[in-house]
Amino acid sequence: MTTPQIDSARIAEVAQPVVEDGRGRETVFDVKNLAVSYSGNVALEDVTLDVRKNFVTAFIGPSGCGKSTFIRCFNRMNDLIPGAVVDGKVLYHGRDLYGSGVDPVEVRRRIGMVFQKPNPFPKSIYDNIAFGPRVLGMKRDLDARVERSLRQAALWDEVKDRLKDNALGLSGGQQQRLCIARAMAVEPDVILMDEPASALDPISTSRIEDLIHELKQQFTIVIVTHNMQQAARVADMTAFFSVEVREDGTGRHGILVEHAPTTKIFTNPSDKRTEDYVTGRFG
Amino acid sequence: MARVEYQASLDALEASLQEQGEVVMRAVRGAINAMQAQDVELCDEVIAFDDEIDVRYHRIEKSIEELLAQQAPVATDLRIVLAVLHNSIHLERIGDQSVTIAKLTKLSADLETRHDLVEGLGEMGDRAEHMVRVALDSFADRDIEEARALVELDELIDRTNRRVVDQVLQMAAAPGQQEWGMRMIVVARCIERIGDNAVDIGEQTAFVVTGEFSEFTDASH
Numbered sequence: 001m002t003t004p005q006i007d008s009a010r011i012a013e014v015a016q017p018v019v020e021d022g023r024g025r026e027t028v029f030d031v032k033n034l035a036v037s038y039s040g041n042v043a044l045e046d047v048t049l050d051v052r053k054n055f056v057t058a059f060i061g062p063s064g065c066g067k068s069t070f071i072r073c074f075n076r077m078n079d080l081i082p083g084a085v086v087d088g089k090v091l092y093h094g095r096d097l098y099g100s101g102v103d104p105v106e107v108r109r110r111i112g113m114v115f116q117k118p119n120p121f122p123k124s125i126y127d128n129i130a131f132g133p134r135v136l137g138m139k140r141d142l143d144a145r146v147e148r149s150l151r152q153a154a155l156w157d158e159v160k161d162r163l164k165d166n167a168l169g170l171s172g173g174q175q176q177r178l179c180i181a182r183a184m185a186v187e188p189d190v191i192l193m194d195e196p197a198s199a200l201d202p203i204s205t206s207r208i209e210d211l212i213h214e215l216k217q218q219f220t221i222v223i224v225t226h227n228m229q230q231a232a233r234v235a236d237m238t239a240f241f242s243v244e245v246r247e248d249g250t251g252r253h254g255i256l257v258e259h260a261p262t263t264k265i266f267t268n269p270s271d272k273r274t275e276d277y278v279t280g281r282f283g
Numbered sequence: 284m285a286r287v288e289y290q291a292s293l294d295a296l297e298a299s300l301q302e303q304g305e306v307v308m309r310a311v312r313g314a315i316n317a318m319q320a321q322d323v324e325l326c327d328e329v330i331a332f333d334d335e336i337d338v339r340y341h342r343i344e345k346s347i348e349e350l351l352a353q354q355a356p357v358a359t360d361l362r363i364v365l366a367v368l369h370n371s372i373h374l375e376r377i378g379d380q381s382v383t384i385a386k387l388t389k390l391s392a393d394l395e396t397r398h399d400l401v402e403g404l405g406e407m408g409d410r411a412e413h414m415v416r417v418a419l420d421s422f423a424d425r426d427i428e429e430a431r432a433l434v435e436l437d438e439l440i441d442r443t444n445r446r447v448v449d450q451v452l453q454m455a456a457a458p459g460q461q462e463w464g465m466r467m468i469v470v471a472r473c474i475e476r477i478g479d480n481a482v483d484i485g486e487q488t489a490f491v492v493t494g495e496f497s498e499f500t501d502a503s504h
Contacts, residue, residue: 229355267357267362274358
């Protein structure tokens with residue numbers, strides 16, 4: 001009888017599911033030593049992280065950890081807050097988003113955003129989608145663009161017969177998908193989502209999550225969520241932010257604790273603080 | 284500490300596993316004693332006792348189903364839950380091996396035995412029982428070193444197993460002893476499997492602590 005020559009290390013390697021960490025994918029955002037303060041109060045300090053193309057990257061963490069502040073840096077939404085100062089670098093495809101000569105309007109066309117509360121314009125469904133393209137002069141084949149956007153947002157079949165109806169008549173979940181369609185209508189590269197499903201019921205939430213899976217084929221998605229299971233379900237990479245109390249007693253600010261493939265964060269995180277948060281032992 | 288109920292459920296789950304382990308060790312001890320003494324009555328007790336083990340296994344399985352559904356454990360908690368489920372199955376199988384030893388002993392009760400072989404099997408049984416103890420303690424203490432030590436203990440059982448097989452082969456010519464010898468080869472195999480299951484439990488200890496699963500030894504051992 002021959003002894004089977006099986007290398008146990010090799011078996012383990014073959015049996016391990018492949019976890020992609022994004023290396024080899026194009027870097028969309030390269031954030032270096034980012035700090036944000038509001039009127040001199042530090043909200044977020046020393047964040048270095050990259051976001052890869054066609055990945056869903058989730059930001060999780062307790063209230064006040066700066067995750068919403070951080071996501072707003074990706075399309076310069078903090079510019080709109082008086083007293084907000086952003087230090088460090090946010091490179092978008094290698095170009096400094098905060099460099100001189102960068103037009104914030106163009107930034108927000110390429111990097112769309114969806115917010116926690118659906119915020120459709122008090123206009124028709126059609127006009128909600130057509131608004132951005134019209135403003136940006138993308139007026140050719142507008143009907144086709146509206147249909148494509150609504151299809152991408154998995155809303156077309158539900159609204160195709162009432163495009164002229166007021167968007168405020170849609171359900172909360174439909175309104176949120178309309179906002180996603182509206183963001184996509186201007187052909188962005190990235191979609192930022194700040195707790196996009198936290199105001200929705202479970203069925204609408206699962207529709208949004210399915211949509212995120214579909215959309216990442218075409219877009220790069222960054223999502224802030226309070227719902228850890230949502231991050232576990234939708235994200236390829238997860239970044240955990242926490243709150244650090246300053247030693248000099250001047251307050252507290254957000255820090256990035258760990259950024260890793262989502263499976264790693266939820267099965268074997270490297271940092272004790274991440275472990276405590278994801279297992280619910282935080283606080 | 285947040286999630287008090289959840290932590291209590293996890294603690295209770297681990298306690299249930301240790302309790303199942305204690306019950307299984309009684310089954311192993313009973314089977315080995317019965318084999319050594321050719322005690323048919325004790326064999327019947329060991330066989331009937333298996334229901335106690337199965338009930339505990341099913342309780343643990345049910346608790347885990349509820350815990351997964353209600354608490355969605357992640358990270359170390361998830362690894363503990365998965366490891367407890369694996370370990371509970373390993374313990375249940377150790378119980379099954381004990382039943383097989385008891386059944387084979389019953390079938391051989393009227394046959395002529397050989398003292399040196401019974402002694403060898405007894406030695407294997409002692410080692411197997413010790414290994415189950417080490418496996419359970421290493422899991423409770425999250426002690427990888429102790430868990431890894433099971434590999435060497437297992438090697439000792441394997442060695443005795445090979446010696447028993449050689450002795451039985453030498454008995455092949457002795458009339459009247461072949462049947463008993465053949466049955467005892469299977470008993471030796473059952474005890475050897477108990478050692479393997481103890482190593483499996485040790486591997487789960489390493490999985491819980493490190494987050495990476497790996498076999499302590501490969502198939503050629």
